[in-house]
Each structure stands twice: as C-alpha cells, then as structure tokens.
Amino acid sequence: MNYIEECTKIISNHDVSFTEYDILNFIKMRRRWPHGTLSVINYTHGKNNYVYECDGYLNYPKVKDLYDLGFTVQAPHILDLTEELRELDDKLYTIRGTQTVGNFYFSKGTNNLPSFPPHTHDYNVVVKPIYGQAEWLVGEDTFVAGPGDIIFIPMECPHAVVKGEEPRLSITFNLDE
Amino acid sequence: MNSYQQQFTPDDERYINDCADIIASQSIDLTEEKILDLLQINKRWPKGSIETINHSSYTSAEYFDCNNCLIYSEWKRLYDLGFTSHMTDTLDLTKDLRELNQRLYDIKGSSTVGNLYITKGTNSRRVSFPLHNHEYLVIVKPIYGSCVWQVGNETEEYGPGDLIIIPPGMAHCVHESTEPRLSLTLNLTA
Numbered sequence: 001m002n003y004i005e006e007c008t009k010i011i012s013n014h015d016v017s018f019t020e021y022d023i024l025n026f027i028k029m030r031r032r033w034p035h036g037t038l039s040v041i042n043y044t045h046g047k048n049n050y051v052y053e054c055d056g057y058l059n060y061p062k063v064k065d066l067y068d069l070g071f072t073v074q075a076p077h078i079l080d081l082t083e084e085l086r087e088l089d090d091k092l093y094t095i096r097g098t099q100t101v102g103n104f105y106f107s108k109g110t111n112n113l114p115s116f117p118p119h120t121h122d123y124n125v126v127v128k129p130i131y132g133q134a135e136w137l138v139g140e141d142t143f144v145a146g147p148g149d150i151i152f153i154p155m156e157c158p159h160a161v162v163k164g165e166e167p168r169l170s171i172t173f174n175l176d177e
Numbered sequence: 178m179n180s181y182q183q184q185f186t187p188d189d190e191r192y193i194n195d196c197a198d199i200i201a202s203q204s205i206d207l208t209e210e211k212i213l214d215l216l217q218i219n220k221r222w223p224k225g226s227i228e229t230i231n232h233s234s235y236t237s238a239e240y241f242d243c244n245n246c247l248i249y250s251e252w253k254r255l256y257d258l259g260f261t262s263h264m265t266d267t268l269d270l271t272k273d274l275r276e277l278n279q280r281l282y283d284i285k286g287s288s289t290v291g292n293l294y295i296t297k298g299t300n301s302r303r304v305s306f307p308l309h310n311h312e313y314l315v316i317v318k319p320i321y322g323s324c325v326w327q328v329g330n331e332t333e334e335y336g337p338g339d340l341i342i343i344p345p346g347m348a349h350c351v352h353e354s355t356e357p358r359l360s361l362t363l364n365l366t367a
Contacts, residue, residue, distance in 0.1 A: 030269045032221040057269075080219045080246075 004152075006095050007175050008126050012150045014088045018130050020167055023106055024064070026081055033058035033075075041072045041115055070111025072164070075104040078171070096175075105161075106169040109134075114164035120156045123176040127151035132168030134161045184344055193314065193342070195284050196365050200318050201340050203277040207320050209357055212295055213253075215270055222247035222264075229255045229262045230303055236263065259299035261354070267293045267361070274361075281363070290364040298322060298356040305351035313366045315349075317341040322358030324351050 001009070027033065035056045039049045040063065051062045067073055079089040079102040092100045105115060109132060118137060127136075133146035138159045145151050153159045155177070185193065216222065223245045228236035229252070240251035256262060268278035268291040281289045294305065308327065317326075323336030328349045335341050343349045 025272070028269065028272075028275060029218075029221060031226070031266060032218060032269075034223075037220075077220060080217065080221075083214065083217070086217060 072107035115161035125153040135163035261296035315343040324354035
C-alpha cells in the first residue's frame, strides 16, 4: 500500500460524527476564528469576506445570514475541533510525519453556487463527506457522493462540487507528496 | 455576597446589582473534563489568551508552537504540577457563557471581558496572583471547587453558588486552594 492509499484508508475508516447544530455551535466560538480563517464562497470566489468584526474575530450573525441564503462556508484547519478529529490527525501524523490540513465545507444546499468553480491544486486531496450528498466533478467524471464515500482528487486534477441540494458537510484533507 | 455599598452612587449600585443578579442566575455548566477538551482546540488559544501563574508573581506562557497555537501537552504538564492558569476573554466558549455575555450586554451596552482561572488545587504552587487591585469592578463566580479569598480585610471561603464582589481599588487574592477549581471573573466598569 502506498502513502496515499494508507492515508485514504485511515480517513475512510475513522468515524467522524458531526451535525449541522455542532458545526454552527463551533462557529459561535468567535475567538477560534480570527480574520481570514473562515470564508464564505461567493461570486467573488471567496475573495470578499466581510464576516469579521473590527476586533479581528468572526461575526457569527453575518456568516449565519449568508449560510441561510445558501452560500457554502469554508473553514480551513479544523482538525483541532473535536476529539475525533484530533485522533484522526494523530493517526495521519504517524504516517505523514507532519500535521494534516483538514478543511470543512458546509452548506445548507439551497444555492446555485455550490462551491468553487472547477480548479486544481498542486497536492492530492481526499474528501470525506460527513452528512449530505452532493454532485462532484473530478476530471471528466461526474458522480454523486455522500457519507461512506471517499473522493480522491489527484494533484492538478480539475474538480468542483457542481450541485448540492441538501445540507452538507465534508472534510477535505490535503495530502502533499 | 460581601458588602461594598459605601463607595457607590445609587446609580452605580443599581447597575452592580443588576449585573450581579444576572451573573448569579446564569447557570454555567463547565466541568474540568469539558475545559480540558476546549483547551485542545488549540487554534482557539494563541499566545496571550492563556497564561500560567508562576513564582515570579507574573505569568509564564512558553507553550505555543510556531503557528502561535497552544501546545496542549506542555500546558497540561504545568497544570498537573499544580500551577493555576488564567484564560482571557472566554465568554465565547460555550452556549452558557455566550448567553451570559448577551444578558450582560443588554444592560451594559457592551461586551464583557470574562476570564477563567483553572487549577488542580494541589496547592503545591502559587495558588494565584498575590494581593493586587484593579481600577475596575470585578465580580467572581466560582464554577466548581471552593477556595479561601481575601477581599480587603475579610478572609472567607467561597464556592459554587457564591459571588465575590471586588470594588475598584480593593486588594484581593486567593489564599488557599486545595481542590480542583474553576472560577469566572467578570470585569465590569462601574
């Protein structure tokens, strides 16, 4: 088994339970989210994010407002949030020799902008859906994925969520080689 | 509740009593286990947000990584040795604390600084800051564990269910703390 397969197996086998209530509750812990840590994906491709207060911490009502309008929220570096996530980071650490970047994407699934447009990275990404299904484009393939599935996105492979019509949370793991 | 009346105008007194009523009536469900869990959300704890009280009578905070995040295991070692730690600005941490902040906001018109003091209470290390005072009013709400406080000339044991009101300029400290203890101090400018 190679490095990527090993990591994927760990991610796939590790239980992560998270509800919409849990995630919204974590977002209310405003000092966990200093400026730039969380963004809402909008038609500026997430570049304009007026969701922070002047003290540099997250303004939850603004995020919630955009979330309720159907925009998808991206919260990077979240493997510290719960014991399950910390355990998963620890398991990956034993193989990778470094901490792993894990990002949350969550959405109410009512908007016509389900995520970033097709794009690529210079690292591999493994996606683990936690709740809710969405339609993905990876390379030339389009498919529906949900809890229990694992999506593997090789480096430089264009990918996007093309349709997300139900409340959805997924974690993306960046696995450089 | 200790006496503090002499120094305040009736208006101040009404404000302090309103704050004290809210603080006393707000239930705050926090256990040692829950606090230790929250401290493992290491990106919530950059340098300056948590400090350990040491024998230089100030604080040490040598447990952060290069990303400015708490290294929980290193902090925990000091905690297990009996040192008291001080977390600043904690009213965002849980639903109860956020509720308390919101209720105080409605009479103060501003957010409140609420700090948590946590110790295992082995009393083998400095139990807290030595006698000191602030220019603002402080109300302390013990969450779990009792300890002996000095406020002005009075020395008394306080625990959950009590409130300690420390008027501006009044010298105060914790003298003895022999059991696991968590208390919330609220800085309220009168």
